[in-house]
Structures are given as C-alpha cells and as structure tokens.
Amino acid sequence: QLRLVDSGGGLVQPGGSLRLSCAASGFKLANYAVAWFRQAPGKEREGVACISSSRDGSTEYIDSVRGRFIISRADAQNTAFLQMNNLKPEDTAAYYCSIGGKYSDGVYRCPVIYTNDYGGQGTRVTVSS
Numbered sequence: 001q002l003r004l005v006d007s008g009g010g011l012v013q014p015g016g017s018l019r020l021s022c023a024a025s026g027f028k029l030a031n032y033a034v035a036w037f038r039q040a041p042g043k044e045r046e047g048v049a050c051i052s053s054s055r056d057g058s059t060e061y062i063d064s065v066r067g068r069f070i071i072s073r074a075d076a077q078n079t080a081f082l083q084m085n086n087l088k089p090e091d092t093a094a095y096y097c098s099i100g101g102k103y104s105d106g107v108y109r110c111p112v113i114y115t116n117d118y119g120g121q122g123t124r125v126t127v128s129s
Helices: none
Strands: 003-007 010-012 018-025 033-039 046-051 059-061 069-074 079-084 093-100 102-104 107-109 123-127
Touching (some): 059 069
Antiparallel strands (some): 069 079, 102 107
C-alpha cells in the first residue's frame, strides 16, 4: 500500500522552530518530487516548499517562507522533512506533504500538484505566544 504519513507539528512560540516529517511506505520516495502544502483556517491550500527527486534535489519556496524554511530528504529513511525556523503566527496551518512532479530527463521536478491519494492526514502547526 502506498502511503505518506505527516508528523512533527505542534504548538510553538513566535520565533521558534519545528521540523515536520513526511514518511513514505510502499514506494521509493527518492524517485519523486516532494512538496509541502499548508491550509490555514478559512483559507485555500497553498504550496510552501518543493524538492525535486533525489537525482536532482533542487528546491523551491514561496516568498513568505524563503530563508526560514528548509525542505530536505533522507533517502535512507524514505522520508522528507520541512525544517521551519523563525516561525510566525501567519505560519499557523495544517501542513501536508504530497508527491509527484513533472517528469523530465529522468527527474521528477517541481511543482507538485497536491493529492491526498496516499492518505496523508496532515500535521497541525500553531504559532502563538
């Protein structure tokens, strides 16, 4: 069964840090681009960060998180991460990971279109004092 499990969210004060994990099972995560999305209450889901498949590893970020968030992957653990630093109240949201990308020259590249086909339940991040 192909599955993604998001974890690592929690309550943190402004300026704090969290590391989210996206653990894959049933397939090799390294072969796909991975993206993190978030959805705040009353707002549409938005893509936050993306990393192409391991053969390339290039990354993309939205402006509001660039310089504060880092997306990475640990192929041996079949897991991707989102390191979130200097968190702000506007980062409060449910965070989801997804996979995919556009295939080109042996690499799945960003962007990733969000899908919940792999059962990710999301992980909630609350930034508040």
